[in-house]
Amino acid sequence: MLRIWIAIVGIVFSALSYSAEESSMSLLDNRFRVDPSIKQITFVIYRAKSSQPVVLVRPDGKKYYAWRSPDNVRWYQESSMDIISIDNPMPGPWQAIGKVTPKNKIKLISHLELSTDKMPNRLYLGESIKFNARLTSNGQPLVLRDFLDRVKLKVTFTKFIENEETLVKEARPIPEVIGEFADDGRGLDEVAGDGIFTVLLPVSSEPGKYRVRITSGNGVFLRAQEQEVLVYPQPLLSTFIQSRVVGTPHKVVISGEQGMILPGSISAHIEHNGPDGDKVTVQGSAQAESNKLELEIPNSENNGNYSWSGKAFATEMGSERPLIFEITEHTYSVVEEVDLAETRRLQELERIQQQKMLEEMQLLQMREEKKTRTMIFIGVGNIVVLILGLVVWFVMGKLRAKKQAIPEMQLEMPKK
Template sequence: MSRLLILMMILPLMAWAQDSTQMSWLDNRFRVDPTVEQVSFMVKRDKESSSVVLVRPDGTKYYSWRHPENVSWYEEKGVDIISIEKPMPGPWQAVGRVTPKNQVDVLSNLKLEIDDLPSRLYQSETLKFTARLLQDDQLLTLRDFLNRVKLQVEFLEYVENPDALPEKERPGPIILGEFTDDGIGFDEYPGDGIFTVALPIQIQPGKYRVRVTSRNGIFLRTFEQQVLVYPPPLTADFIQGRDQQEPHQLVVTPEMGAVVSGSIAAHLEQIDPEGKVTISQGHTVGEQEVLKLTVPNMGEPGQYTWSGWLYATDLINNRELIFGLPKKHFAVQAELKLDRNLEDFRLQQEKKAREEEEKRLAAEKAAARAKAIKLIIGGNLLLIVLVVAGGFGWRKWKTKKVIAKALDEAGEMPDEAEADPKAS
């Protein structure tokens, strides 16, 4: 009998305990007001459990793999985020391993506000673009939810009636940036419900549709806007020094009538082969239009990197512009020093050649002068010899003539004696 009494006492307790456990697993109910147009359920569950089942007030069940188009379902380990557009009013229920340590957060009337992009954008500019997540017109600051919001900006080439085209012929999206709320980069404060993206307009000029979408499907809504992208109003040319002593130069030239005079500024970072960063900055003043920024020449051989930012004010709508200068490289070759030595050697060789040529010309002149002197002396000697020889010959000839004359006279005398007998 005592055993029966004890059993009768324990059975209700066991039944209560079972009902209590069952209720903690099932009693995740929440009511949706008829005025709510959009609701998000953030369900934290056991990490090893599967996604919950969401039960509508009329008993219809939604699953992560099966739900209507007005429902978006983001699932990760230990968390389900379910957003519903125009939910049915009444009691909803999440069925799953939602333990007492976790909870279901109901976020009603969530609204995503997106800044309007300027209708005129410039190729290569970087634009600060923000979005705000509001609940009942107040910034949402639920960190667990914000950390999972993934918003991205897509540009699509503009065509008339894209839905009328075959899917293969429709322009594909160009993803240019993703919003963050982490207090890094252009974002001002982490977790404040304001999402920011440093949007780089790295696309060809033209007309585009811009869409802001939820990359992980937390939001169903897509925001769309049309914009025009124009060629950049500034050109930047980096001119490397011709030698190790001449500084480099960054020349920034605006398109005529594109930016406000005197509004150009530049920030340039140069990284040497050892990783040391040298910063150069400058800006135009007054009516000055072209910016010429002097960049130090470090002079050491090796690979250098430079990058930076340009700033200007758009003349058409007085909008502040930011342009990123992507990393570029230039090299200072070790041969530059050798080239200088070779140049010095070449100059020395040219000087030596000139000196040798001058010596050769001087020697030729001296040799010619000596030869001329020798020719003069030789001519004079020859003339003397000829004169002497001529005189000697003349004398000899004259002597012979005298002797011959004398002989002739001597030969005529006997003949005359024979002819004259008296003479004998």
């Protein structure tokens, strides 16, 4: 009796273990059966390296090719792999014709679904959020590494417009890709290859209403989810106060907007870089009930260019949602201290020299103007004299002609 119970438990445990994995099978003549309940299925077929894509044969004998297939078939190919996704596949025995490697199995992925975290309805410009998406097959996490490595998941923001579908294509807003998911165990992704994709989304879109689409696609697998969100102006303001006194530290002041940020929730991590490559890290948190945080940065006496950047953390009032904001890099310079008295003396000397030069230029200009007026007077005088000479010459000529004409008239008169 005990042996029977042990056998039953073993069978149940084996069945549960099998259901958590993708379906795979060794093929006889590369044949496999599709169940009538399956509405969408994906075949992952391994074949000899550099061989031609397989030919997929339906139960009724119709053939599907990588370069020719109906609209419900999507085909992704590599030098040693085919990934074929079919919507509403025909139930019954299928066959893959090609150089399928005997050491590998054809993987069948059915009831493939994409689920994601729900994005907050209220986002803030400049914030970064961790966002997860999950792929499941038959309700279980999909952990087929070869397939996951070729899935591309991305998040797009599109400006919201009412009845967008009624607009012509050229008038529709262009989606902006703001993040791509990864399941590689790096960054914020917790475990590589567990079917959970993670992305750090930097909200860079200007305040307004947007359609957010989470899509996946590797040429064969296409899924999409959509929701509407509102982007608000950034509720945290960071200010740098540069000290002009040696020994007095600089300050970074981070202020939260009243009614948006929970008092006492602000904290920050600042990295300060000097011109010689030296780095100083400062961090701190606001006091209870305070909406302002002040951090002090040591004031170096070295001249040169400095930079600072970091992250600010806060909690949204009302929802108590944790917020993360990237503080972009800012720069400032430290120059040699200036002797104010000597500077004023040099400025006054320069002012006097400029005034003297201005007076000399004005005097020279007056001389030039006087000389010009004299030349004009001389020229006008010469012209007047010339005109008067011509007039006198003309009048004298008339008079001489008149005198010569009188004696001739007297000779011609007859004597009485």
